[in-house]
Every structure is written in C-alpha cells, then in structure tokens.
Amino acid sequence: MVKKSDRRRLKMAKSQKTGVGRRGFLRSAAAGAAALTATTPLAHAQQPNAAPAAETAPAPSETQIARDAGNVRPPIAARTITRAGSDLMVQTLKDLGVEYVAANPGSSFEGLQESFINYGHPPNQMPEFITALHEESAVTMAHGYGKAVGKPMLALLHGTIGIQHAAMSIYQAYYDRVPVLMIAGNDPDFIAAHTAHDMAGMVRSYTKWDAEPKTLDEALTAIQRAYNEAITPPMAPTLVVLSSDLQKENAPNAAIPTYKPPQFSTIDSSHARDIAKGLLSAQNPRIAVGRLRTPEGVKHAVELSELVGACTSTTATNGPMSFPQRHPLCGPGADANYDYTLGLETPGAQVSITGPSLSQVASTRDTVNIGFGGISGGGAGGRGGRGGRGGAPANTGTRIDADAEASLPLIIDQVKQQMTSDQKSRIQDRTAKNARANHEAHVTALTQAVESKRAGWNGSPISTARIYSELWPLIMNEDWCLASPSNFSGGHNAQLWDHNKPYSYLGGQGAGGMGYGAPACVGAALAAKSRNRMVINVQTDGDLNYAPGVLWTAVHHKLPMLTVMHNNRAWHQEYMFIQYMAGVRGRGGERAHIGSTLREPHIDYAKMAAGYGMASEGPITDPTKLSAALKRGVASVKRGEPYMIDVITQPR
C-alpha cells in the first residue's frame, strides 16, 4: 500500500531524475543498453569478483533526498476525463450484481476506487466499498460472503504486494471451492516493486482463472468471464489484473459487452429418466446431499426428497449449502437398508452426480510446485470429503460428471411425470415412517449430547459447550449464521443447534489456515446485513491475532456480528502436539507452552475490540455471568452494533 502522496513524490522524483517516462525509456532502451551495461553499478556488480554492490552504491541524490523528505509538489492534472474506463468496469460489476468490494487502498487501483465511491446513482452501492485493513482479510471476507450466499463479492488488491498479502486467503478459498472475484491493479509507470510482467503468476497455482487484458473492451469482458468462472463448478477464486491506464482511460464511446451467463453442465435426459425411475421404484430410496452451489440447489434437493419420500443425509453440520439438518426426512430413516441411493455432490451407491473436481482445474494451471495434496489425489469417485477434494472411498455405482444443482430440476420433472398414484400412496406412508424414525433418532442423539455437554459445566475456565448451550435460546428464533469454524471449539453446534438453512453453518477454514474466523464472519455479516440476519463468531484467540483489524471493519460498516472469544490463551492444537512430542521423547510437557501459548501477558480482547471501536466486555471467567453477557451481546447486534465478549475457556 502506498499513500497517494508517496506516489506523487516518487513519480515526480523519477521524472526529475531521468527526464523521461517509462515508455520513453523502453523506446530508447535498445540503443542505450550497451552504454548502460558498461557504466551502471549493477553491471559492475555482475562482474566476476566484483566488490559487493553496497560498497559501490552511489550516495542519495538530491531528488531522492527530496522524495524521502516529502519535499515535492503534486502533479498537475493533464486532462479532464468525461467517462472513465473504471466507471465502465464498475458498471460491469453492478450489472453482475456484485454487492460489495473489500479493499485497503493501493495506488495501482486508484482509478477504480474513485469510480466505486463516486460513480452511479446513488454512488457507492452495488458494490459498496468495504474498508479492509489487510488484503488477507479482504479476500477472507469474500470467502465468508461466498459461502453464505453462493455467489462472489469482489476483493481489490494492490499490485504484487497486495496480492502476496492475500495469497494465503486465496489458497484457502480455492481449497474450499468458494467463488471469489478479485481484481488487482497494475501501474507499470509507478513503483517498480509494485508491478510485474505476470502479476497473476504469483497466485496462479490456486486461482481458477486469470487474465490481464490489454484494452478496455477486453477488460470488461474479462470481468464478466472471471465472474462466470468463479461461479461455475468447481467454484474458485478468479483474478483480473487491470492496468492503471485502462482504469484511467477516457472512453466516451465504449460499451459494456452483452453478458452471457455461464452454462452449467447437467445430466442428460436419459440419466434423468433412469434416476427418477430408480427413486420411484425403490422400496427404500436414499438421497445423500453434499455441498451444493447455492440456496437454490438446497431448495431443489428438499423438493426431490419430499417428492419421493427418501430419507436424506446432510453435510449441513460441516458446511453450507446442504440439506436442512432437522427436516423430517433428514436422518437414517425407518430402515437403513437402502435399495437405491442418489448422491448429490457426494458419493451415492447407485448414482452420484458430482461436478468437476479442482484437480481438473489444477491440471491446466501452474500447480507443479504446489501439488495441493489431497486435491490432486482425487481419482474416480474421489470427490468425497468436505468440498469434494479427494481421499474419499471409490464410488461403487455410476458417477456422472455434472453439476447436481443444475441437474435436479431435470430429475424432479421426470419424477413428476413418472409417478403413479400407487407410488404416491406408498411414498406418503414411507415419508411418515421416515419422519417418525428420524425424529426419534434426533431425540436420542440430543439426549446423549446433552449428557456429554454437562462436563465441567460449573467450572472455570468456562466450558465451550456452555457457550453454545447458553447462546442457543438467544438466537434460535433469529435468522442466524454461524460463520466461524467450530472444529477447534468442540463442534457443539453440530449436536445442539438446528442447521436448517443453507447458511446456518459455514464450515471450516478451507485449508486450515489461521486468520480466517473473524474476516470470514465479517464477510458473512456483509451478506447478513442486507438480509436481516445475524452472524455468530465463536472466535479462537490464536486465529484472531493474525489480522484483528477486521474488527474495525465490522464496526465501521455496522455489521450484525456477535463475537464470543474462545480464549484458551494458546494455539491449543499445536500445544497438544508439542506436549505429545515431548511426552513420547520422555521429556515431559513442562515446556510445551513455549511458542504455543499466549501468556505473559494475557491478551485483553475486550480492550482490543474497544480499541477498534467495538462494544465489548470481559474477560469473563465466572460461568454464571456468561448468559447475561451473551444476552447483552445479542441485543447489541440486533441494534446493529457488533459486540465482543471475551470468555476465558477450557482448552477445547
């Protein structure tokens, strides 16, 4: 990130120093190359046995000193722009329905930023500019938003350095198969370190598609295609690199190309007929539902399940866009001997409809040096596991490479066409039996869960189960979204809460990367704000410290987000690993805390939140004071003010 004033200083300094722009320099480069080679310090340093460059580096020039001191004037505007290229870029994003753009400022996209905040009626809406404090947070916001909604928002990245800040987040979103749209600025006339010949190259291994268009027309088309690529299975981040020249181009006569929505691959009509026949003729069919693309897919899955009375499995307690957990047909049903199983983005015994895997994308990208572990190890039927990334047992039935969500309407149509009155009657009976059995199974599971959750109930530090238990009655009648991963916090929501909406629980980090929870929740809260939802963030302390500035973003944009700290004062997973390692080596665990705990001093998260302007309280160590604090937190969020409660917890 470079302040505009710095940019001006540098630009002027360069101009004063060389008296020629970069393009002018390139034109004369060939002629001057020989002379440069013979005279520059760099050339000298490249000679064998030459003295180190530092010893021969020239003293700072007057221009450089002036630049460092800020003693320069701003450039004079050379022209008036009547219709900026970046206005058209923003209009293209508006037409695509992009709601938000998250960024911290960078000079390479100043043209775009100015358009985002000033272009349109009203300006700064669709997309609204969201101020991030770190590019990693900006992309993770888009990651959380993408999982909550099933479509991308935009993250805007500064050339080279911004992209590299964002790299881990891009990797996570890729691994998580989440659509994220990214634009990076490129200003080849400014700071050399912030430009590159192949800007997207540094993240190409874990983006699905990228482009660096050379004309404005190409740029607008590239934005449309990047959007389409991001939302087409396998969904993943995409990146368009836009030069500052294109952003600032005066384009009074340019037009936005006609947008063509993407085509989703579906099963063919004969497959649809066969699947419908299989579901209708079976005595006890089963539908296994993994992660679909959008809420629309979930609706279709519910419709199909209800039409055929099939008991259905879900991954709703692992991530978004799956079958409602407490739907009467969700569960093992009355009889676990299924004679026909249909898998939707998950393995099925007879037929499994799964979209293309990331490994297929990876094979066309620059993945040689990164490998992606499980991603490339998929193989036939190997899209199982969360997000379908290899490692699952081979499917014994037919696997159809198609998008399940887009295929469901075809199956539903066929079911409606083929269903006889006899079958209808049998399905009604089966539905009632399955619903009763699933309810009983649910009650049994809940009773067992409750028995286990009482452990350490009155203890201090506070049990993580108590947080989830006491939070539930406060949110159960709200439209809530648990956007933080619960895998490090006991996963109590899976047993205690009802995950009935496509966004009830957004799942894990993607690639296990830290610094995910809070920014993903902010992204989900962006989606929640315009949809009157509330986001719950049970925030692990180690994770928050990677980029806590995102708390400010939540406050600044008044996002409906309740953060409850799972503050165990450690990176506890690693703590246990070190303890184990020391144990098996016969060295005890006496020093396992070194490098894996957050003590001396303890971090005061309530104060941290307050520093970012967030209403907060804590640390809470008395379990009897937790419930009241949670009530205050939920009330605050319902008023539109994010809130944090620091709770000192058991390790897990």
Added chain:
Amino acid sequence: LTAILAVSGGVASAQAPTAGDAAKGKDIYMKYTCYGCHGFSGQNGPGARLVPMMMNQANFTNYVRNPRTRQMPSYSTKVLTDAQLGDVYAYIKTLPNAPAAKDIPALEQFKEK
C-alpha cells in the same frame, strides 16, 4: 481390559501406593499440562474424562506409564515419579463432578423438543 487392569493393578499394588498431596498434584497437573487434553476441570477436551475418577491409584499410575491410546504419550518414572502421580491422582479426586443434566436448565431446554 479387565485382565490388563488386574495385572497392572497387581504390579502397582506391590509398590503400595501412598496417599498423594492434592496441592502438589495440582501444581503438576498444571505444570505438565494435563489440562491440555483433559481440561482444567478434568472432564473437558479431547482427552478421556478423568472426573469422576474411575481408576484406583495403582491403575491410574500404570495407565499414565502405558497409555492404551496413541493420543496420549507415556510418562516414565524419569519424568514423573510414582509419588508425583499419586499427588496428581489425589488432585483429580478433588475435582468436582458436573451437575446432572436435569439440573442444568440451559441443557434441559434441548430435551424438550
């Protein structure tokens, strides 16, 4: 399992474990981070529940020396003596059991469905 316990109990019982010092045991429980897997309560976390303690002291000592799970490392006499483990055992015995679920309204709410 019964056989293992009987054997281990027999071996340990030959050493006639003495009553431990709970205060010292607490210090060891914290210092050697038993709470890392078993919680400060002795009943939270990914490790086995220690509260209520179902083993006698000899079996407890033997278990710590030879855990029957790969998730728990063994602690030899070089790291923790039998007497120190006796202290830990005594401390664990002081940790309160959780109330019954029926006495916790926040948990009872889940059963009413």
